[in-house]
Amino acid sequence: MKKKTAASLKALALLLLSAGALTGCGSGSGDRSSGSQNSSGEDNKLYVYNWGEYIDESVIDDFEEETGIQVVYDVFETNEEMYxxxxxxxxxxDVVCPSDYTIQRMIQNNLLAEINYDNVPNIKEIGTEYIDMAKDFDPENKYAVPYCWGTEGILYNKQRLDELGVPYPTKWADLWNPQLKGEILMHNTLRYAFMAALKIKGYSLNTTDPNELAEARDMLIEQKPLVQAYVIDQVRDKMINGEAAVAMLYSGDLLYIQEMSREQDSGYDLEYVIPEEGTSYWIDCWVIPANAEHKENAEKWINFLCRPDIAKKNFDYITYATPNKGAFELLDDDLKNNKAVFPDLSALKNSESVHYLGEEANDMYNEMWKQVKAN
Known part of the structure; x- marks a missing residue:
């Protein structure tokens, strides 16, 4: 069982992004030596930096056995810790797995090396729609190979809503329903909290317009008396235990929450919906830092992870949507047809990925979030 899902870590990452918090040290994996021991001339080494709990560790062993390359594996908890x-x-x-907006920032600051796709023939397994999705932050697809992706939506407890006599949610505006007072869990992550309000208004979640942000701020202040709590990790236990009727949620947490709920005596029926007004989607990718000393080994790693059987093995462990079409075909039909986990990209209307907006915009968002919390 995973101690902490990567989706919840992603929420923490965006919380720290908005607060402008940066830390200066990585977290070692504990069972492999620290990347700080890196030195040139070790041709059979590969220094990997990834989110915690974001790979089936047996995949690392498989890679080492097949290639003879020794993996030195470190983990980070936020993009802001890694950057x-x-x-x-x-x-x-040699190879790192950031999120979309951080890859955008890394490209802008010349921190990444172009990938030699002659060394990554399994790139053909990544669906063209996900390659196109990555163009949002890597316009020429030079630097990033998609690894996992997902959406932001509403998780709801059908039994609890039936008891309250409230219809099942279909849009962000339903989280402003007075009948749900004390039953709403909101992200304690300002970019996503603001996203819900901005989408209701028909604005971009990446707006830097002070007037649009002020409207979203006022909506969140209006909603606040209805909110039980602003949460990150706690959303999982609260929804599994039936402590709230609705919650903002990353799709990557869905299968875990549903499985844990089924194991409880209460057995709550928990469902997920992508709101009608549009939402955010995210994609994490493998990239190679510009100063990588084992670039070809990094490309072998990326190619290995793009192999369908390996991508399927990773999906079974981390339960985040895979962009790998070969791995997708290996899944059971119930998973392939699960539109919460694998939504049709064409159906994600008015949806966007989070962009890095610069420090000035982050400061503006942060100040307005403080005003929400202060009221």
């Missing part, structure tokens, strides 16, 4: 490590360059990682 200054790569920027400083003192620890030279």
């Amino acid at each position: 200054p490590i790569i920027e400083a360059g003192a620890v030279k990682y």
Whole structure:
């Protein structure tokens, strides 16, 4: 069982992004030596930096056995923890798995090397729709190979809503229903909290217009008396235990929550919906830092992870939507047809990925979030 899902870590990442918090050290994996021991000339080494709990560890063993390359594997908890490590360059990682908006920032600051796709023939297994999705932050697809992706939506407890006599939610505006007072869990992550309000208004979740942000702020202040709590990790236990009727949720947490709920005596029926007004989608990708000392080994790693049987093995462990079409075909029909986990991209109307907006915009968002919390 996973201790902490990558989706919840992603929420923490965006919380820290908005607050402008940066830390200067990575977290070692514990069972493999630290990447800080990196030195040039070790041709059979590969220094990997990834989110915690974001790979089936047997995949690392498989890679080592097949290639003879020794993996030195470190983990990070947020993009904001990872970014200054790569920027400083003192620890030279060969391959890293950031999120979309951080990849955008890394490209802007010349921190990434172009991938030689002659060494990544399994790129053909990544669906063209996900390659196109990555163009949002990597316009020429030079730097990033998709690994996992997902959406932001509403998780709801059907039994609890039936008891309250409230219809099942279909849109973000349903989280402003006075009948749900004390039953709503909102992300304690300002970019996503603001996203819900901005989408109701028909605005971009990446707006930097002070007037549009002020409207969203006022909506969140209006909603606040209805909110039971602003949460990150706690959303899982609260929904599994029936402590709230509705919650903002990353799709990546869905299968875990549903499985844990089924194991409870209460057995709540928990469902997920992508709101009609549009939402955010995210995609994490493998990239190679510009100062990587084992670039070809990094490309072998990326190619290995793009192999359908390996991508399927990872999906079974981390339960985040895979962009790998070969792996997708290996899934059971019930998973392939699960539109909460694998929504039709064409149906994600008015949806966007989170962009890195720069420090000035982040400061503006952060100030307005403080005003929401202060009221």
